[in-house]
Amino acid sequence: MIEKALKGNRSYWIWTVFLVALIASGLSAYYQQRWFGLTVTGMGRDASRGMYTVQFTFFIGVAASVVMVFLRQQKELTETVIVALFMAASAALMSMLFVVADMGKPDRLLNIIFYPNPRSPVFWEFLFLSGYLATTIIAGWAMLGAEKKGVQPPEWVKLLIYLSILLAFGILAATALIYSCLPDLNFWLTAVLATRFIASAVAAGMALLILVTLALKKTTGIDTGKEGREKLAMIATYAGAAHILLLVVQLFTPFYSNVPLIWFALIIGFVSVILLLLPSSKKSEPLFAGACAALVLSLLIEKSTGLLIGGELVPVPLASIVAYVPTSTELFIAAGIWSLGALLFTALLKVVVSVKMEHVG
Amino acid sequence: MEVMMKSRKLLWLVTFAAFSIVVALYVFRNGEAELSQKPLARVSAIDSTKCIAPKEFMRANHMQVLQGWERSVVREGDRVHIASNGSRFQKSLGTCLGCHNNRLFCYNCHSYANVKPKCWNCHLSPMETP
Amino acid sequence: MMNEQRREFIKKTTLGVFAGLGAASGLVPAFSLEKTALPVWDEKPVPGKIRWGMLIDTRKCKEDCQQCIAACHHEHNVPAFKNRREEIRWIWKNSYRNVFPTADIAGVSKEIQNRTFISLCNHCADSPCTQICPTGATFKRWDGIVEIDYHRCIGCRFCMPACPYGSLSFNWEDPRTEIVDPVTAYPTRQQGVVEKCNFCSNRLVKGLLPACVEACPEQALVFGDLNDPRSDIRMLLESNVTMQRKPELGTKPSVFYII
Known part of the structure; x- marks a missing residue:
């Protein structure tokens, strides 16, 4: 089936070449980082975590949240499941790549498997994430194969999906545990954190999924269904509202409200949730897409500044706040990983579209 | 004949001097600060004239031996290797290189086999020793 | 001829x-x-029998003296990166506020607040860094020392924010370029691994005291087995009022301070 990804129109190839170019520049930046060490990033002894960690956390949330689609086994969402599975796989791959990019000795990556420390949430995170990547991509591929033959997917696909739901909750729990395992970081040492992680992850994941299905409809004419999107929007709205509530609660803790851009993130998040609640957004597609994009942006900002700066930069250096600014090398590597994820997702969606086209045509 | 005798005397003299330097060094070593608690330093000399294993075995398995040493020393504190003939060695790269003291001992073979061991990323390579 | x-x-x-x-x-x-040469402890150690600890008498520590730091950093080939971002430190000096940020400051005299305090890895009995390390590269040894296995470290740096005392340093670039006066008796580290104080496990095994303890001209540092009730350190702990850093976190440090 994969050969279907090698056929496409002009704009498909322009998009692919664009992504490949970004991947190439990311690889050359990564080569530089391997050669000179992580000194080429903006991180340092006071800000030992940076952009890679933020992206890793964000995409882990996106990947795991997609299980909401499988959990609510409704008719409106059946068309969305394959797209959701492949989005989960691409996001899981991206967060794994961000972990690798963050490592000082990536050539020793497999030490996590050879010498596991079962007390470490980082180990569990890695285990669950790789399991999740495997289950989602295998399940998605099997469902696609069944659709091509026009038969029901085999029973074990259902089992795999149930397994991936378990793994997704494991991933979210492990991520929150990692952050709350750091005893000196007062802002991360909160019971709200894990809950807020799940809420923000679900909101961001659903909003992204809506954007992807809209893009799919616009570029290929394959529509996974308006009702499906509205269901997703409903989940995103509830999760977004829960996230905003928890964030506001946390803003009452000292210092957190001084984090740069946090108010901006909060306001656009609030606006996007209100927009999604309005009935007029259901009628106007651009407004709907805009609201979803604003929600994703709000969560990305909150993750990068709120979590990282709020958690890291205030308490550790004890009254001396050191600003962390990502370097261009970091940005290029991040762009490369984004592009790699996007390329995988594009190729998988291309196969999905081709299979669906065959049935239509 | 007389010259030969003289040189032999000189040889003995130098050997004796070398021996006394070694003894002096040994005494000096013990003179360094020690733990006030027991056990006190009782550093015993190694016998590096013996091999830890037959040459053929080492040629094929030295990396496993070194990795095993590294693991047991760092993780378990088991620092003494007991060879099959009963002689004891400190598990250390220095033990190997104290006897195989040709600077090119590792390099020659590794460069021939195009092997790039990562030992010298941290440990001092015999190529770099003063 | x-x-x-x-x-x-x-x-x-x-x-x-x-x-x-x-x-x-x-x-x-x-x-x-x-x-x-065969080490002092040539038999396989019994886990948990010894727990090494250190007592720092800050009253004796002279403000402008750097001998313990110099000795330690020389002994272990610690590179001397000048910029704060890449700084690598095994032992360093800090102010009262930074060493005991959570301790009550109201009853502390001006003199104490201006004193410098030696900080190093606390070799906690309940160490957060060993818990979060995914590969067990940072691990608790049989003798209570929290050691980093530089052969195993993957450089994920999760231990750095996990440590409440800032004891871990990451090699952001190749450390060998910045080692001032290298010694041959101890290896260096390499780019991409985390490093920290090892309580001189390399010297202990030869029956020597830690380099900082030996270097201190005022004998302000006392080293010994916390599990041995007759050791010097235990007797001093019993006869003095001592402090640990951030005891409220429950990490149970093995380094104690006499204020």
């Missing part, structure tokens, strides 16, 4: 004898690498 040959012969044989003797005694290898 004859003379020259003979001289050459003598040179070779004497050097050979010297080197042979040296190598046989393990004292003078042909080139000086790590020392090769």
Whole structure:
């Protein structure tokens, strides 16, 4: 089936070449980082975590949240499941790549498997994430194969999906545990954190999924269904509202409200949730897409500044706040990983579209 | 004949001097600060004239031996290797290189086999020793 | 002609004898690498029998003295990166506010607030860094020392924010370029691994005290077995009021301070 990804129109190839170019520049930046060490990033002894960690956390949330689609086994969402599975796989791959990019000795990556420390949430995170990547991509591929033959997917696909739901909750729990395992970081040492992680992850994941299905409809004419999107929007709205509530609660803790851009993130998040609640957004597609994009942006900002700066930069250096600014090398590597994820997702969606086209045509 | 005798005397003299330097060094070593608690330093000399294993075995398995040493020393504190003939060695790269003291001992073979061991990323390579 | 040959012969044989003797005694290898002599603790250690600890008498510590830091950093080939971002430190000095940020400051005299305090890895009994390490590269040894296995560290740096005392340093670039006066008896680290104080486990095994303890001209540092009720450190702990850093976090540090 994969050969279907090698056929496409002009704009498909322009998009692919664009992504490949970004991947190439990311690889050359990564080569530089391997050669000179992580000194080429903006991180340092006071800000030992940076952009890679933020992206890793964000995409882990996106990947795991997609299980909401499988959990609510409704008719409106059946068309969305394959797209959701492949989005989960691409996001899981991206967060794994961000972990690798963050490592000082990536050539020793497999030490996590050879010498596991079962007390470490980082180990569990890695285990669950790789399991999740495997289950989602295998399940998605099997469902696609069944659709091509026009038969029901085999029973074990259902089992795999149930397994991936378990793994997704494991991933979210492990991520929150990692952050709350750091005893000196007062802002991360909160019971709200894990809950807020799940809420923000679900909101961001659903909003992204809506954007992807809209893009799919616009570029290929394959529509996974308006009702499906509205269901997703409903989940995103509830999760977004829960996230905003928890964030506001946390803003009452000292210092957190001084984090740069946090108010901006909060306001656009609030606006996007209100927009999604309005009935007029259901009628106007651009407004709907805009609201979803604003929600994703709000969560990305909150993750990068709120979590990282709020958690890291205030308490550790004890009254001396050191600003962390990502370097261009970091940005290029991040762009490369984004592009790699996007390329995988594009190729998988291309196969999905081709299979669906065959049935239509 | 007389010259030969003289040189032999000189040889003995130098050997004796070398021996006394070694003894002096040994005494000096013990003179360094020690733990006030027991056990006190009782550093015993190694016998590096013996091999830890037959040459053929080492040629094929030295990396496993070194990795095993590294693991047991760092993780378990088991620092003494007991060879099959009963002689004891400190598990250390220095033990190997104290006897195989040709600077090119590792390099020659590794460069021939195009092997790039990562030992010298941290440990001092015999190529770099003063 | 004859003379020259003979001289050459003598040179070779004497050097050979010297080197042979040296190598046989393990004292003078042909080139000086790590020392090769059987260690003091040559039997396999019993886990949990010993718990090494340190007591720092801050009253004796002189403000402008840096001898413990110099000795430690020299002993372990710690690179001297100048910029704060890449700084690597095993032992360092800090103010009262930074060493005991959560301690009550109201009843503390001006003199104490202005004193410098030695900070190093606390070798906690309940260490967060070993808990979060995914590969067990940072691990708790049989003798209570929290050691980093530089062969295993993957450089994920999760231990750095996990440590409440800022004891871990990451090698952001190749450390070998910045080692001022390298020693051959201890390895260096490499780019991409985390490093920290090892309580001089490399010296302990030879029956020597830690380098900082030995270097201190005021004998402000006392080192010993916290599990041995007759050790100097235990007696001093019993006869003095001491402090630990951030005890409220429950990490149970093995480093104590007399204020």
